[in-house]
Amino acid sequence: MSKSQVVVIDHGATELQAAFCEYVPRVFRTVDFRRWCAWGEWREEYRAFSVMEEGRVVANASVSRMCLRVEGREVEGYQLGAVGCVPERRGQGLSRVVMEAALDFCGSAPVMLFANKNVLGFYPRFGFVPREQRLFGVSLSVEPAGVLAPEVDLSEARAREELVALAAEGVAVTERFGARRHGHIATWYAAANFARPLRRLREDAWVFAGVEDGVLHIEDVYAREVFDLRPHLARLIDQPVKEVRFGFTPERWWPGAEVVGEDTDADLFVRNLPLPMGPDRFPVMART
Structure with missing residues (x-):
């Protein structure tokens, strides 16, 4: 096999998935896909384009098929993730090889990705342009209700x-x-222990939320209809809070929320994806 030949790892390639899982922490120290794979959450929407040597993945660019929402319209596109190369093989063009393979698969469809600040100069070479992301919040004093909304255990298949x-x-x-149909991405955050607690406000309304430094962070809402969050806030906290922040653009849930800063956790790049003017934040639980 040529060292630069790309292998596609999909939801049915369990042996190759193990090689992918071994690759990930070699490039992203705190990231792990093994539990997510064990849960059976690697579905057909996700595929990895990998260069392999002697049975080991040495470079990779993964593609997630996405159902995006842009100004109220549904847009079919893709999101890249797990892009990188193991340290001993860097500087040899392998990241370019896997990126080109992944983008060939995406064709002319909209593509997005979140990058760390060490590689911001890499993605514009492939036609990506940066897009600013903002933080949204509201100053609000809330006291706990005494009984938290029940937590959902995502280690359970049901x-x-x-x-x-x-x-x-x-x-x-x-x-x-934003996005829809991104539940398998959210399960990855839970499997990797990166998610805040998932709480059931009612049967058809679940919320990833938690308190940190006196701030209630509402990361995502999964519900069959938009509802008023305010009466439920006290059931999401076990200590008083003075501020609520959102992991998404909250125009549907809290129209009065304001921009309170820049989202510096990761830098967004887009390709073939026209976006509206004005501040926004792509939902954190839909990022790969």
């Missing part, structure tokens, strides 16, 4: 199935720039 169904059948968390 719970994951319900979350995926809500993500597919429910309303989009934002109509400005």
